Amino acid sequence: MKKESTYPKDIFVHLPDLLRMEGYARGFSFLAKKQKVRSVLGGKHASKLRGRGMDFEEVRNYVPGDDIRNIDWKVTARTQVTHSKVFSEEKEKPALIIVDQSRSMFFGSQVKTKSVVAAEVAALAAFKIQKEGDRVGGMVYTEEGIDVVLPKRNKKNTLLFLERMVYHNHKLAEGKVGERQETLSEAMRKVKNIVTHDYLVIVISDFKDYSDRVIKYLSGLAQHNDLLLVKVSDPFERDIPKEKMIFGDGTKQLAIQGHKKQVQQKFQEGFDAGLKDFEAKMLKHRIPVFHVNTVDQVDEQIKNLFR
Numbered sequence: 001m002k003k004e005s006t007y008p009k010d011i012f013v014h015l016p017d018l019l020r021m022e023g024y025a026r027g028f029s030f031l032a033k034k035q036k037v038r039s040v041l042g043g044k045h046a047s048k049l050r051g052r053g054m055d056f057e058e059v060r061n062y063v064p065g066d067d068i069r070n071i072d073w074k075v076t077a078r079t080q081v082t083h084s085k086v087f088s089e090e091k092e093k094p095a096l097i098i099v100d101q102s103r104s105m106f107f108g109s110q111v112k113t114k115s116v117v118a119a120e121v122a123a124l125a126a127f128k129i130q131k132e133g134d135r136v137g138g139m140v141y142t143e144e145g146i147d148v149v150l151p152k153r154n155k156k157n158t159l160l161f162l163e164r165m166v167y168h169n170h171k172l173a174e175g176k177v178g179e180r181q182e183t184l185s186e187a188m189r190k191v192k193n194i195v196t197h198d199y200l201v202i203v204i205s206d207f208k209d210y211s212d213r214v215i216k217y218l219s220g221l222a223q224h225n226d227l228l229l230v231k232v233s234d235p236f237e238r239d240i241p242k243e244k245m246i247f248g249d250g251t252k253q254l255a256i257q258g259h260k261k262q263v264q265q266k267f268q269e270g271f272d273a274g275l276k277d278f279e280a281k282m283l284k285h286r287i288p289v290f291h292v293n294t295v296d297q298v299d300e301q302i303k304n305l306f307r
Contacts, residue, residue, distance in 0.1 A: 007173065011116070013165070014166060015166050018119060018120065018162045018166065019123075019162070021123040025127035025128040026128075028305075028306035029306060030129070030228070058086045059075050059084070060084060061083060061084075063084070070084050070085045070086075070087070071083070071084055072085050094136070094137075094200070095126075095129045095135070095200040095202065096151060096194060096201050097125050097126055097137070097161070097201075098139045098188075099122045099138060099165055099204050100115075100118055100183070100205035101141065101142050101168040102142050102143050102209075103143060103175070104206055104208045105118060105205070106172040107236075108294045109234050110236075110294065111294055113294065114232045114294055117292060118204045119165045121230055121292060121302065122161075122165060122202075122204055123165070124298065125202055125302075130153075133153070135151035136151055136153075136157070136161075137149045137152065137157065138164070139191065140165050141184070141186065142168050143183055148190070182213070183209060184207065184209050184210060185209070185213045185214050185217070188203075188214055188217035191221065197224035199225040200228075201221060201228075202227075202230060203218075203228075203229050205229075206232050207231055207278060215282075219285040222285055228287075229288065231278075231292070232292055234293065234295075235293065239267070292305075
């Protein structure tokens with residue numbers, strides 16, 4: 001077992017790092033009504049992020065200027081007087097943030113690991129949602145299990161979520177070798193028992209183990225909730241160094257001739273094909289996918305995506 005102290009600096013996330021994200025939780029929104037027409041939420045995915053809903057409040061006499069789409073024709077027919085439905089803005093949109101801290105996320109080639117970036121994105125989202133006055137909770141999943149912090153409207157709950165992310169992030173130092181389980185599938189199955197409807201659900205992962213079962217869970221979830229996926233990737237996953245490398249999993253080793261153009265091309269084609277397939281399957285169910293990397297500042301990436 002490799003001790004955490006033997007790893008390079010910034011491989012793990014720390015609570016002060018996540019707490020600092022609160023200062024960056026401004027200048028963007030996850031709700032559609034605040035997005036510019038030509039933003040990343042415009043076009044093919046615009047209608048999936050509904051923003052806050054409208055609750056029916058009452059029926060009153062029609063007033064010139066009322067939207068004719070809100071006329072209550074049943075009441076109008078019964079009373080012979082035109083009536084309009086009145087709606088008030090939905091006061092709450094609870095959020096659940098699902099964060100991948102499994103072993104495939106414990107990788108980074110230049111600045112940060114994917115697991116650290118995922119935790120930072122989650123913290124930024126949690127603080128932003130908290131500032132908007134909504135209940136926010138989270139789920140951290142690993143090969144060893146699933147840790148849930150149910151949505152609540154207080155800072156202590158958000159702090160607890162951050163602490164659980166830090167705990168599981170540091171557990172990656174134990175690095176037990178073994179086959180990757182269907183962690184994402186198990187997490188999404190658990191989400192089904194927590195989320196009802198009209199939630200904002202954010203899933204942050206590299207989605208390495210997405211499957212037909214995961215897609216089924218996601219599509220079902222997206223029918224009654226606002227769902228968005230944040231895919232974390234590292235440049236090394238597509239563009240490998242131009243040199244000879246040896247990869248190992250503790251039991252086997254594989255030599256990669258990265259200096260050969262053909263090998264470079266194969267890696268790029270494989271990554272691009274996998275990404276295209278994933279996005280196509282999500283697009284089929286109108287589920288938006290946003291991309292963040294392990295090199296650029298997380299807060300700047302999120303603001304550019306959701307400004």
